[in-house]
Amino acid sequence: MFSVPLRYQIVLYYCALACVALGTGMHDSTFNNFLADTFKLTADARGHLEFPRELPGFLVVMFTGLLAMLSLTRVGLVATCTSALGLFLLSKSGTSYPVVILGMLGMSIGNHLLMPVGASIVIGLSSEKKRGTRLGQAAAVQTLFTAIGTGSVWLFMDKIAPQYQRNFAWAACAMLLGALFYTSMNIPNLRTPRQRLVIKKEYRLYYLVEFLSGARKQIFLTFGPWVLIKVYGLPAASIAGLLMLSCLIGVFFKPLAGMAMDYFGERTVMILEGVVLALICLGYGYAQRVIPDPRWALRLACGCFILDEMLFALGNARSLYLSRLTPSIQELNSSLAMGVSINHVASMVIPSIAGAIWVGLGYERLFLSAALFAIVLAFVASHVPRAGTLYERKLAKAAQTA
Numbered sequence: 427m428f429s430v431p432l433r434y435q436i437v438l439y440y441c442a443l444a445c446v447a448l449g450t451g452m453h454d455s456t457f458n459n460f461l462a463d464t465f466k467l468t469a470d471a472r473g474h475l476e477f478p479r480e481l482p483g484f485l486v487v488m489f490t491g492l493l494a495m496l497s498l499t500r501v502g503l504v505a506t507c508t509s510a511l512g513l514f515l516l517s518k519s520g521t522s523y524p525v526v527i528l529g530m531l532g533m534s535i536g537n538h539l540l541m542p543v544g545a546s547i548v549i550g551l552s553s554e555k556k557r558g559t560r561l562g563q564a565a566a567v568q569t570l571f572t573a574i575g576t577g578s579v580w581l582f583m584d585k586i587a588p589q590y591q592r593n594f595a596w597a598a599c600a601m602l603l604g605a606l607f608y609t610s611m612n613i614p615n616l617r618t619p620r621q622r623l624v625i626k627k628e629y630r631l632y633y634l635v636e637f638l639s640g641a642r643k644q645i646f647l648t649f650g651p652w653v654l655i656k657v658y659g660l661p662a663a664s665i666a667g668l669l670m671l672s673c674l675i676g677v678f679f680k681p682l683a684g685m686a687m688d689y690f691g692e693r694t695v696m697i698l699e700g701v702v703l704a705l706i707c708l709g710y711g712y713a714q715r716v717i718p719d720p721r722w723a724l725r726l727a728c729g730c731f732i733l734d735e736m737l738f739a740l741g742n743a744r745s746l747y748l749s750r751l752t753p754s755i756q757e758l759n760s761s762l763a764m765g766v767s768i769n770h771v772a773s774m775v776i777p778s779i780a781g782a783i784w785v786g787l788g789y790e791r792l793f794l795s796a797a798l799f800a801i802v803l804a805f806v807a808s809h810v811p812r813a814g815t816l817y818e819r820k821l822a823k824a825a826q827t828a
Contacts, residue, residue, distance in 0.1 A: 436551045436560075438611050439544075443564060444571040445604030446506060446540065451575020452597040453513060453533060455669050456583070458651045459662035460590040464521060470785045476648050476777035478527060482535040483770030489539055490763035491623055498550075498759060499611040502543045506605040509536025513598035517591045529594075536601070538770070542762035545745040550613065550755040555688065557749060561742040562684015566677050569739075573673030575600070579666040588662055624760040631809060632748050635696065636765040638803040639741065640772035642703065645796040646734050648777045653710070653789055654731065658724050668728055672735035680739040692743035693810040699740040700804025704797040706730045706737070711793025747810060 461467050467475070482489070493501050512532020519525040544564065552560040579593060654660045654668070687695050710730035717723040745762060752758040783792045 435611055435613050436548075438607050439547050439551070440564065440567045442502065442506070442604045442607035442611070443544065443567050445600050445607065446509070447568040447571035448575040449509065449513065449597040449600035449604070450537065451572035451669065451673070452579055452593055452600070453516075453575075454572075455576040455579045455666035456588070456590055456593055456662050457530075458655060459588065459665065460516075461526075462655055463588070463662075464590070465523060465526075468785075470778075470781035472648065472652060472777075472781065474778050474781065475530075476644065477774050479530055479534050480644065480770050480773040480777075482531065483538040483541075483773055484767050486538045486541065486770070487623065487760075487763045487767040489535070490542060490760065493539075494760075497613070498543050498546055499608050499613060502540060502547075502611075503605050503608040505536045505539035505543065506601050506608060507536070508539070509533050510598045510601035510605065512536060513594045513601060517595035517598060519591070538766060541766045542759050545742070545762055546755055546759040547613070549745070549749050549758065558684045558687030558692075558742070558746055559681070560684070561687070561746065562681040562739070565680035565684065565739050565742060569673045569676035569680055573670045573677070576666040576669040576673065580663050580670055583663055583666070624757055624764055626761075629748065629751060629761060629764075631806070632744065632751070632761075632765060633768050634806055635744055635747075635803065635810075636769040637772050638799060638806060639744065640769035641776045642796055642799045642803060643738075643769070644773040644776045645780050645792065645799075649780060649784065649789065649792060650710070650731055650734065654727065657714075657789065658727065668731055669735065672732040675732065676736050676739060679736050683739045684742065687743055687746050691812060692747045693807060693812055695740050695743040696747075696807035696810060697804050699737055699743070700800045700802075700807060703734070703737055703800035703803070706734050707793045707797035707800060710734070711790045711796075715790065 458472075461472065461475070490501070493504060496504070509532065512529045512534070515525055515529030515532060517529075519529055545561065548560050548564045549557050575597070578596075583589065583593060651665055654665060660668075683695070707730075710727055713723040713726040713730070714720070717726060744765070748761055748765065749758055752761055780792050780795075783795065
């Protein structure tokens with residue numbers, strides 16, 4: 427291992443993040459189609475599959491605790507290698523459903539371990555007044571390379587006979603390259619031992635916001651692409667094209683979202699996210715009912731899909747809010763891990779319920795339920811205390827000089 431000056435550590439992290447995003451983009455843009463084409467899953471069966479897929483997210487607080495003796499960058503190394511192993515298993519799965527489950531679990535464990543690690547590293551390398559901006563920059567890097575990953579699928583995957591296994595193998599190679607960047611990172615202030623478990627009464631509002639976010643997130647991640655695949659008949663290449671387009675837009679949107687968090691505060695951003703999300707859910711679920719022309723209904727559904735993908739960037743507001751409450755980066759990492767686990771309580775339970783709603787009442791009622799979750803999320807976010815934002819300081823300064 428070679429030593430790299432501290433001021434370049436953020437660059438190394440962005441390189442690791444880029445490789446992980448590349449592999450994730452190649453996986454995410456094809457996994458749903460892989461399941462549909464290989465195993466002919468129904469909507470309710472797809473929903474049940476989310477329980478084992480999201481179980482590592484629920485257990486991430488335990489995994490983080492077990493790895494508490496490692497530095498955050500070494501946790502990142504373990505996570506990327508685990509994801510690479512999962513992708514390798516998917517590349518060798520053929521039509522074996524048990525091997526697919528094992529590969530899916532490996533990919534899920536690695537990705538969920540990286541969730542608290544990434545935010546902790548970025549915040550640990552940022553000044554307090556620029557945390558939102560740094561988080562936005564990291565999200566832009568992630569988005570750009572997710573676009574490259576999905577773009578490679580869109581450009582090179584055979585539309586008639588997609589080579590899913592080959593795609594998963596290349597994604598595993600990208601993950602291993604990310605692991606190499608993690609081995610070269612060395613951040614002294616992030617090497618302090620962390621608490622294995624952090625649960626505090628003062629964080630209860632953060633926990634509630636995470637739970638609600640997990641519920642709405644999983645409806646879209648699981649059944650958003652499923653609507654486009656099953657209702658509108660979009661192939662893997664088209665789904666990848668939509669993801670690529672949303673990523674390209676996100677490269678410019680996400681840094682602006684990060685700056686908005688610093689300027690207006692995370693409270694305002696979380697409220698706005700809930701309100702806009704409710705409108706997206708209604709448009710996504712009822713496009714065919716409100717628009718007679720099926721081509722324009724498809725365009726509206728695709729537009730809502732892209733907008734929702736962009737809104738995931740606003741999830742950094744929750745990490746920013748928690749960073750104001752925690753006294754240290756070490757406690758922030760353990761607390762973020764607890765937040766990820768709470769988020770995934772909803773992620774494991776909601777898909778099975780959502781699948782039953784789809785089968786029994788139709789996908790329209792499913793997205794109506796998601797809209798209600800979004801409204802509740804906005805209401806809860808309105809109780810987040812105001813921060814001393816740049817916008818408020820400018821208003822106070824203007825009032826003093828008036």
